[in-house]
Amino acid sequence: MSVPFQGSAPAAMRGRARPLLREAVYRAVWRWHFLAGLLCLPFLILLAATGALYLFKAEIDATVFAHRTLVVASGAPLGPDRLVYTAMQAVPEGVPISYTEPSGPEASALVTMNVGGERTLVFLDPYRGDVLDALPAAREFSGVVRRLHSLTLFGPAANLVIEIVAGFAVILVVTGAYLWWPRGQGGGVVSIRETPRRRVWWRDLHAVTGLFAGAGLLFLALTGLPWSAWWGQELRAWSNAAGLGQPRQLWADRPVSTVPMRAVLNEPGWTMQDAPVPRSEPRAAPAIGLDRAAEILRAMGMPAGFELALPLGETGVYAAAAYPRDVTRQRMISLDQYTGESLVDVRFPEIGPVGQAIQLGIGLHKGEFWGRANQLAMLVFCLATLLLSVTAGVMWWKRRPAGRLGVPPLPRDRRVMAGVTALMLGLGAVFPLTGLAILALIGLDLGVRALLRPRGLRPAAHSA
Incomplete structure (x- = not known):
């Protein structure tokens, strides 16, 4: 004998479905945040360190290299x-x-x-005509720092990697904002729980730093993109053709x-x-x-x-x-x-207005426009990026299974993962090289899962 559903049963099921959907979306976003961070981490450290140095180019020239810059x-x-x-x-x-x-x-x-x-x-x-110094431009300190910052030190094609990283930095900020969003937790929003011995302390430090530094990282990524080899050149060509440059x-x-x-x-x-x-x-x-x-x-x-x-x-x-x-x-x-x-x-x-906006953005990016305040603000964002990178690395190290990469597990509802991935590809359409890298990551992920499936293996699940 079948028992009919009571009127409140569908509502109860819907009530249980909502948390399940939220958890699935959270895991899908977390997975992409992890993959983007895994790809960007060494480059973000390099960009932050070289960027912090270049902010003080004039000060370094006037002290360390005063023998050739001051008279x-x-x-x-x-x-x-x-x-x-x-x-x-x-x-x-x-x-x-x-x-x-x-x-x-x-x-x-x-x-x-x-x-x-x-x-x-x-x-x-x-005043005297004395030669103070003569050296190849390739060995001049600030020039080396600048070429390291853009990766052109390793050849013109290497600059394309920076363009990919800048696109993924945008994804990191967007997904990080979603993961940070308060969901009733008692910490990790604007406060830090536990002690450095616990992974939650590193997670909270990462989240709170991201809250205050995310906008700066996004600004640095977007204002750095115009100097990139492909996207920047295309933007310049378009703005000039439209009479806006x-x-x-x-x-x-x-x-x-x-x-x-x-x-x-x-x-x-x-x-x-x-x-x-x-x-x-x-x-x-x-x-x-x-x-x-x-x-x-x-x-x-x-x-x-x-x-x-x-x-x-x-x-x-x-x-x-x-x-x-x-x-x-x-x-x-x-x-x-x-x-x-x-x-x-x-x-x-x-x-033109596009050219003005970009050159203003570049001036702010280099800490040049608003004097010392601009310089120090960009330095804070560089240091915060370094802190975000360090805390991300420590979190990964503490949660990864022995001998495994520790990629966050897929949500059970594959439609949720497909939807979030489509959003990532939408961002990739704005930055095509990043979009190609996203497609490569999807292909690699599917390939690895196809290899593991016949052996009955699956990535270990871990809680956030």
Whole structure:
């Protein structure tokens, strides 16, 4: 004899189903958070450590490398022509590429030389003309730190890994926010339970740190992406094509070369990297010379510390760029090498809104825009990222089974896992290289499970 359900039974079943669904979603999100963290952990540590160092580039240069960056002001400085000539005497096998004006009365001048296709930096006393130091650009400290930060130290293709990591960092923040969300627990929201001997202490420290540092990590990831090899290049190309980056009207009816600004200037800025270098009209008259070009630029109000590239060939120009700590004062000027006429003069307000937003973001990312407060805020985010990485590693070590990786188990309801994975792929569509990495992880996961299934093996389940 069958007993009919009472009216309250379906409601009771629904009441039990909701916690089961929440647990399934939690486990699916936790699994993706773990996989993203496992992939990113060593790179996040590298990015945080090198980023913290680069924030204090000026301070490191003024202390550790003061012998080549600081001078004693005395009388009138020598002209750029004289300093470039001295650099050529110091590096006779090199060809001068650019001259960088001292950024202040006690700062050294810099001449960049091309030596066999590689750049050599020559630091000079602008008052006495003494060579303070000469070294390959590849060995200059802040340059090494910067290339480590972008992984370009290991080749151009390595920068693609940073792009993948930045995309996964976004996933870590989004999934971490879901895992942190209060569910009636007594700790781990804004307080820390137990002692460092217990895994829950590390879990709570990780969660509370993520609460306060998650927004900073997200900001650093998003503002670092424009410098990435593929996504950043595509964003720049799209913004320029849409008229939201380079002010193309400034090049209208002007002869330009096929050489991009990044080929002649060390720092052309994110928006102007692909801008074409203008052309000088060949004339019988001689070039105006470096001294006169620098004088014209100073008269035009170019910020101190600007870089001035020498003309390449009879159609070359004097291309100059200044990127001071105040992003809004950024400027790029190209002068006709024969007449000194300004061919292109790009100020920050003339850049499109996408270009402005990204260069502001980059300035904040590098701790340059709001002075010491900006610098210290970015340092806190770097240190918090290191703490998040350490606590994640300790948590994993404490919960992993002996001899196993300890990947969080799949939820019983595979539809929940499929739904959460679809959301991850949605984020991957915004960052395609990350999306490809997600597909690779899915393929690897399915492959491993297919290999284990015939042997009757399955990953050990562990509670969160």
